[in-house]
Amino acid sequence: MTVIVRDLRPGVPADAEAFARVRTLALPFFLLTPDSLAYDLAHAHPDSHYRPLVAEEDGEVIGTAQVGLVHDSPEPGQGYINVYVHPERTRRGAGALLARAAEEHLAGLGATRLFTWVLDEPGNRVFAERHGYRARRSAHFLRLDLANGTLPPLQNPPPGVELRTAADFADDPRPLFELDAHTLADEPSDIDREFTDYEAWLEETWRHPLLSLDLTSVVVADGRPAAFSAARTDGAARYGTVMTGTARDHRGRGLAKLAKNASLHRARAAGFTEAFTGNDAGNDPMLAINKWFGYEICATEVQYARELG
Structure with a gap:
């Protein structure tokens, strides 16, 4: 049995379906669908050099890699490689082949530092360290049983505050772009990123097929968005919060809780049964x-990094 690595074929539904299936089996806490994968590939920023790869064994896709440059970072030369292998197809060399192909691609583009996330399990950590990566920070995936869990009661906004949805900004989403960029700057990360390209944000975030405008909550204070909770869904039963944030001058007022609670209640009413989110392990306020x-x-x-000499 021979394992080969090749590019994901754009416009081939079977490829996108196989990629999404393997990725979901290996990382069931992160929302990915064939349609979202195809959209990401078709609308990736040209400076990201985004290149999804698959490992194939006798015609079956058994591994995936998402590879690219962090194009919206003020520090050039940073690349990412996220490799996932079918849980029942490990130890066939697929991960090593994907990592090698990805590293060669990024090195050829001038990358000087590579980042990768691996699940905090001994085999995964040994794999990363064997390939020259060193551990940096960690993050948690969190799950909420929407079908059977008990949500906090819905809250009334304080005086002077309104609770809206992203759909209310469909004609002009720029205020949400500005709030997203503002809060991103405070996200714990080893990679600095800046949202300065509004058109790119529209393509990569606002028009993304998984984003739900109706479930994304926006808190408006003094006539401007002050907090938000951005929601994605897989169109079936799974819902995910991909970003919750508050403008600096409105923090400490419980507005993030207000936004997220409203979104969760609407998601449950719409029939979603599982809610997922992720937090940096050191982000104590959001974890609380x-x-x-x-x-x-x-x-x-765990995020690992490798310097390319």
């Missing part, structure tokens, strides 16, 4: 908020 909602840690991942 998610614990208040009833989320429980279901997995931990």
Whole structure:
């Protein structure tokens, strides 16, 4: 049996379906569908050099890799490689072949530092370290049972505050772009990123097929968005919060809780049964908020980095 690595073929539904299936089996806490994968590939920023790869054994896709440059970072030369192998097809060399192909691709583009996330399990960590990567920070995946769990009661906004949805900004989403960029700057990360390209944000975030405008909550204070909770869904039963944030001058007022609670209640009413989110392991304020909602840690991942000489 021979394992080969090749590019994901754009416009081939069977490829996208196989990629999404393997990725979901290996990382069931992260929402990915064939349609979202195809969209990401078709609308990736040209400076990201985004290149999804698959490992194939006798015609069966058994491994995946998402590879690219962090194009929106003020520091050039940073690349990422996220490799996932079918849980029942490990130890066939697929991961090593994917990592090698990805590293060669990024090195050829001038990358000087590579980042990767691996699940916090001994085999995965040994694999990363064997390939020259060193551990940096960790993050948690959290899950909430929407079907059977008990959400906090819905809250009334304080005086002067309105609770809206992203759909209310469909004609002009720029205020949400500005709030997203503002809060991103405070996200714990080893990679600095800046949202400065509004058109790119529209393509990569606002028009993304998994984003739900109706379930994304926006808190408006003084006539401007002050907090939000961005929601994605797989169109079936799974819902995910991909970003919850508050403008700096409105923090400490419980507005993030207000936004997220409203989104979760609407998601449950719409029939979604599982809610997922992720937090940096050192982000104690957001972890406390998610614990208040009833989320429980279901997995931990570790970010590794490698310097290219």
